[in-house]
Amino acid sequence: MAEETVSKKEVLKLTGISYGQLYRWKRKGLIPESWFVHRSTVTGQETFFPKDKILGRIAQIQSMKEEKSLDEMVQLLSPEATGRDATWEANATLNAVGEGAKDLLWKDSGYTFAELVALAAGAKALSGGANRSEAELLVELVRHEDELLRDPGGAVALVAEKSLEREGMSVRVPFAVVAREPVQLDGESRVTQRADLEQLVERVKIKLGEVR
Amino acid sequence: MAKQNVSISGSGKIGGGDYGNVRISGAGRVDGDLIAEEIRISGSGRIMGTVKAREITVSGSGRFTSDVDTESFQGSGACAVEGNLKAGEFRCSGSQRIAGGLSAHYVRTSGTLSVGRDVESDVFISSGKFNIEGLLSADRVEVRLVGESRVGEIGGEKIEIRGDTGFNVQISLTRGFRMGFGGGSLRAKSVEGDEVHLESTRAEVVRGETVRIGPGCRIGRVEYSGSLEVHEDAEVVERVKS
Numbered sequence: 001m002a003e004e005t006v007s008k009k010e011v012l013k014l015t016g017i018s019y020g021q022l023y024r025w026k027r028k029g030l031i032p033e034s035w036f037v038h039r040s041t042v043t044g045q046e047t048f049f050p051k052d053k054i055l056g057r058i059a060q061i062q063s064m065k066e067e068k069s070l071d072e073m074v075q076l077l078s079p080e081a082t083g084r085d086a087t088w089e090a091n092a093t094l095n096a097v098g099e100g101a102k103d104l105l106w107k108d109s110g111y112t113f114a115e116l117v118a119l120a121a122g123a124k125a126l127s128g129g130a131n132r133s134e135a136e137l138l139v140e141l142v143r144h145e146d147e148l149l150r151d152p153g154g155a156v157a158l159v160a161e162k163s164l165e166r167e168g169m170s171v172r173v174p175f176a177v178v179a180r181e182p183v184q185l186d187g188e189s190r191v192t193q194r195a196d197l198e199q200l201v202e203r204v205k206i207k208l209g210e211v212r
Numbered sequence: 213m214a215k216q217n218v219s220i221s222g223s224g225k226i227g228g229g230d231y232g233n234v235r236i237s238g239a240g241r242v243d244g245d246l247i248a249e250e251i252r253i254s255g256s257g258r259i260m261g262t263v264k265a266r267e268i269t270v271s272g273s274g275r276f277t278s279d280v281d282t283e284s285f286q287g288s289g290a291c292a293v294e295g296n297l298k299a300g301e302f303r304c305s306g307s308q309r310i311a312g313g314l315s316a317h318y319v320r321t322s323g324t325l326s327v328g329r330d331v332e333s334d335v336f337i338s339s340g341k342f343n344i345e346g347l348l349s350a351d352r353v354e355v356r357l358v359g360e361s362r363v364g365e366i367g368g369e370k371i372e373i374r375g376d377t378g379f380n381v382q383i384s385l386t387r388g389f390r391m392g393f394g395g396g397s398l399r400a401k402s403v404e405g406d407e408v409h410l411e412s413t414r415a416e417v418v419r420g421e422t423v424r425i426g427p428g429c430r431i432g433r434v435e436y437s438g439s440l441e442v443h444e445d446a447e448v449v450e451r452v453k454s
Contacts, residue, residue, distance in 0.1 A: 018421070019406050020370070
């Protein structure tokens with residue numbers, strides 16, 4: 001069943017917030033870009049939102065905004081929008097995401113959101129049978145993808161393997177790929193590990209929510 | 213260890229890397245991702261990679277082939293960014309083209325600004341010409357129109373678009389010498405804000421709380437929740453109080 005939507009005007013009326021606040025929260029990443037759905041109506045272009053999500057989020061922001069700054073709220077509500085400005089202690093988060101993940105990227109100053117997702121992807125590959133160097137390839141690739149992780153719909157991180165056979169020698173070269181589905185590889189390559197980044201982003205967000 | 217400073221004053225090429233100050237006053241090129249304290253281009257500079265710097269000044273011709281992240285960006289020459297530009301403070305008095313989006317805390321432009329995607333800033337002040345394909349979003353938008361500007365959408369708290377009232381002189385290589393009164397105009401699909409004041413603007417729809425439609429405007433539909441004032445030299449097809 002399709003989600004119930006609500007127009008921007010109705011949102012302002014129902015919640016009492018202003019255009020200024022709505023646009024400010026959008027710029028900050030407190031309201032994800034993907035919730036803004038542009039649609040043509042009889043009265044021209046209008047913007048709609050998934051009703052439950054937007055009303056829930058605005059209620060959360062309103063209940064926090066007395067004691068928290070905008071940046072603190074972003075860290076709590078939209079960790080994917082913090083980029084490289086915020087870090088989290090890994091211990092509590094990573095135990096839940098995957099054992100052994102922390103060894104793939106050792107830092108003592110805390111991890112950015114992208115790094116936590118990267119480690120979760122690495123841990124998933126490890127538990128799926130990848131070896132350590134393959135998992136590290138994946139972590140190194142995903143940890144710099146802050147932009148992609150803000151809108152991870154359909155994004156996957158893959159470990160693949162290319163088999164080269166030349167003059168009787170056979171070499172298998174592992175490599176990592178981050179892309180949006182559908183991903184096409186050449187005929188000599190095959191995917192050995194597949195991590196759905198959208199799922200991992202959600203999982204890390206939930207874990208971060210529990211940690212706070 | 214102190215980081216290395218680099219200066220290209222003839223014609224030269226360096227690899228990417230982590231530097232102190234990078235100065236290009238001749239024709240210079242950086243191949244690869246660049247991290248620097250300060251980048252100054254006064255000749256012709258091309259940076260082939262992502263850039264992260266505390267301060268960037270371009271007074272000649274600059275081209276950045278990928279994303280740029282800086283605390284302060286000042287352009288007075290001709291500059292093109294082929295990725296996204298993220299800047300604490302962005303000032304432009306020359307010609308600036310950004311293929312991606314511009315995100316900043318403070319934007320001030322008096323030159324020609326062209327942006328392929330959205331502009332996001334706390335404050336956006338323009339006394340130049342701009343062409344923004346996507347959304348211009350800022351708490352405060354203050355525009356003094358010069359020439360023909362275009363924007364997809366505008367959204368924010370306080371939006372003030374003023375027509376050009378004074379005498380102006382334009383010298384352009386392609387159009388020759390022009391002189392005249394007024395002439396500034398803005399076209400937008402939609403404008404949304406709490407306080408909206410428009411002049412010389414054509415828009416399909418304007419939504420706001422307090423809305424003033426000034427001289428020279430042609431608006432398809434105004435939706436307002438507080439008050440609406442329409443100047444006698446303005447045309448509003450439909451008015452809706454909601």
